[in-house]
Amino acid sequence: MSARRLLGMHALVTGGAGFIGSHIVDALLARGDTVTVVDNLSSGRTSRLPGPGKVDVEVIDITDAAAVSAVVARTRPDVIFHLAAQIDVRASVDDPARDAAINIGGTINLLTAALPVGAKLVFASTGGALYGTEAPVPSDEQVPPAPEAPYGTAKQCVEHYLDLFNRLHSTRHTALRLGNVFGPRQDPAGEAGVIAIFSGRIHQSQQPTIFGDGFQTRDYVYVGDVVAAFLAAAAHTAGGVWNIGAGQETSVLDLVKYIGQAAGRDVTPLFAPARPGEMQRSALNADAARRDLGWRATTPIEEGIARVYAWVRDGQPERAHP
Ligand SMILES: NC(=O)c1ccc[n+]([C@@H]2O[C@H](COP(=O)([O-])OP(=O)(O)OC[C@H]3O[C@@H](n4cnc5c(N)ncnc54)[C@H](O)[C@@H]3O)[C@@H](O)[C@H]2O)c1
Structure with missing residues (x-):
């Protein structure tokens, strides 16, 4: 056994220069x-990572099968946390082939590379973009997926691949269907980017713009959780x-209220027409994770939002912690 195995496990984090991955x-x-980061730095930044010598950063595109295979064979990770993805839902509608090449093809490259070294893959799937508009709220894992965009369909497809590999090769690959993740370091373009965007506007004493009536809900889950x-x-x-x-629904109006509390003032939002096709309600039932993984979200939304507001107020430092 190598010295590094005695100290802890070796993990490979794809998308490790991104929001959640970092x-x-x-x-x-x-x-x-010990950690190897695989990232093509398309939206990720190495400035989010600890300084040189602390982490091995490999600038690789996951669609490059040979490069993925080489880095996995060389570093022999115990676990691969797979977060690298094309994350823009609207971009997936505009160019489904590109979305699939990265989100499905890239993942297949990792699954193939992981097999000979016996690495377990933990995949960042989506809860918010997987269950359809007719799904009960909150949705549990038994609700049949009915994604509304290629992004969600690609995540669903990857879940089938994980299951296939688990059945064929006795692997223990896992998919986590994430709600709308928020916290310091988040990119405003992400699924929960609205919190960072509104925090920025409110910090600059501008009114945030709500698309629709503001009663639409999402399951916002703090990045530390x-x-x-x-x-x-x-x-x-x-x-x-x-x-x-x-496991709880939070409306856009609630977000404005909580950010206003963090800023210490009442905020009056502007309203604009609803975005076509936007889902009205969404929340995840995470009872199974509590039962099987001993996990539950412990950060109250007001507290998480206060931390994001403080991060925005402080100029969005790259190395801010949850
Ligand atoms: N943020 C959320 O609310 C949320 C919700 C559900 C699921 N997810 C999933 O979690 C994962 C991480 O999301 P995030 O919010 O941290 O996004 P992010 O954009 O901050 O991170 C993604 C990272 O992947 C890298 N990347 C993109 N394409 C790549 C490629 N072809 N090869 C190598 N690296 C590539 C980017 O440079 C970036 O560093 C994604 O898989 C996303 O679909 C996020």
């Missing part, structure tokens, strides 16, 4: 694991699919 990297390093879910899933003996959410 927080996972920090948590792994903090507990003594999501990191804990990834670590719990990696340690779990079995593979599977779990919802990772706070």
